Amino acid sequence: MLVDVRGRALCARIRGKGPAVVLDCGGAGAGVDGGWGPDLEALLAESHTVVSYDRAGSGQSGGDTPGTVAEMADDLRELLRGLEIRLPAVFVGWSFDALVTQVFATRHPEDVAGLVFVDPTPTGQRPGSKALQRAGFAVTPLLLRMSPRTRELGRALRHMRENIAEATEVVERNGLPAVRLRVLGAGVRPRLPRAQAEFQERSLRELAARSPLGEFVLVEDASHHIPLERPESVVEAVRWAHSG
Numbered sequence: 001m002l003v004d005v006r007g008r009a010l011c012a013r014i015r016g017k018g019p020a021v022v023l024d025c026g027g028a029g030a031g032v033d034g035g036w037g038p039d040l041e042a043l044l045a046e047s048h049t050v051v052s053y054d055r056a057g058s059g060q061s062g063g064d065t066p067g068t069v070a071e072m073a074d075d076l077r078e079l080l081r082g083l084e085i086r087l088p089a090v091f092v093g094w095s096f097d098a099l100v101t102q103v104f105a106t107r108h109p110e111d112v113a114g115l116v117f118v119d120p121t122p123t124g125q126r127p128g129s130k131a132l133q134r135a136g137f138a139v140t141p142l143l144l145r146m147s148p149r150t151r152e153l154g155r156a157l158r159h160m161r162e163n164i165a166e167a168t169e170v171v172e173r174n175g176l177p178a179v180r181l182r183v184l185g186a187g188v189r190p191r192l193p194r195a196q197a198e199f200q201e202r203s204l205r206e207l208a209a210r211s212p213l214g215e216f217v218l219v220e221d222a223s224h225h226i227p228l229e230r231p232e233s234v235v236e237a238v239r240w241a242h243s244g
Contacts (some may be wrong), residue, residue, distance in 0.1 A: 003082040005056070008063030010079050012053040016045030019113070019242050020089035023052045024076065024097040024104075030059030036094070040231035044238060051085055067159055069166050073104035077111065088113035090241045092234065094227060096121050096160070099167040102207075106170055109177035114241025115211070117183045118234060119224050121160075122203035123168040171210065180244035181211040182237040187220035213244060 002009040013032045021044055025031040031052035044050045056075055057065030066072045080087065088111050093101030098120030105112045185204045192200070208216040217237070222230040 001083075002060075003079055005075050005078045005082060008056050009061065010053060010056060010063075010075065011060035012051060012079060012083060014083065014085075015041060015050045015052075016048050018048045020049045020051060020085050020087065021238050021242075022076070022080070022085075022089050022091045023050065024091060024093040024101045025053065025055050025058070030054045033059055035059075037228040037231060040227045040234055043231055043235045048238065048242075049085070051080070051083065051089075053079060067162075069099050069103045069163050070107065070170070072100045073107055076100065076104055077108050080111070087111045090114040090116065090238050092116040092118065092238065093120060094118035095224065096163070099123070099163055102171050102176065103167050105176050106174040112177050112179055114179050114238075114244055115176065115181040116234065116237045116241055117181070117204075117207060118226050119184060119186045120204065120207060121164065122200050123164055123171070124199070124203050124206070176210045178212055180241040181208060181214035182241060183208040183214070183216045184226055184233060184237060185216060185218045186222055186224050186226060187218050188223045 001013070002011055004010075011032050023031055023036050023041070025035060032054050036052060041050055041052065053076075054061040055065065055072060056063035066075065080089075090113050091101045091104060093099070093116075095118070098117040101115065101117065102120075105115060183204050185201065189197070189200075205216045208214040217233070219226050219230050219233050222233070227234050
């Protein structure tokens, strides 16, 4: 279905019945076309009202991709009100979308019953050369946009450096609500320099510690694509978050 959100038509899908769980898009900002994988949505819909959607400027939604994470979070709030979803809900953010979920939770804590972050994009001070980091953030989206298969991902990540800095500042300033929060980390990763690997795990553990009810769980036999490879781990985390 299409919902008018501040003059743009955002595409959303609702499945199942029960307590609400919101899947905050997929890696490229498109969730309705199966960004989270059909198995995960079907499993959740057995006992939950599952909301998935396409962010503005991606998938089947109109408008331009918002430049700030705050805009993305506020679009989501307006969308949920347009859909008349009963809140609070458990919000699930994967990869980059965990940044949106974090900012949403800081701006609208009354809407949040629990949080699940699936191998989220790390925040904080990265190790290594700042110049190389800036170059990597600039070049990667351009390369992704050259292929039709990854074009939407490239568009979604074009403000990645600024988006990470924004989310980091907002969460550090305002904190996250004291709800059940689980961070799922990938146990199977490409080989990284030791400092990078340590930074990545430290960032995920620190995110889990931002709630007194938070915990970090390593999904040992899954890569970054946890929702596709181990959907049951996400389902269990949602049920745990709802039980608080």
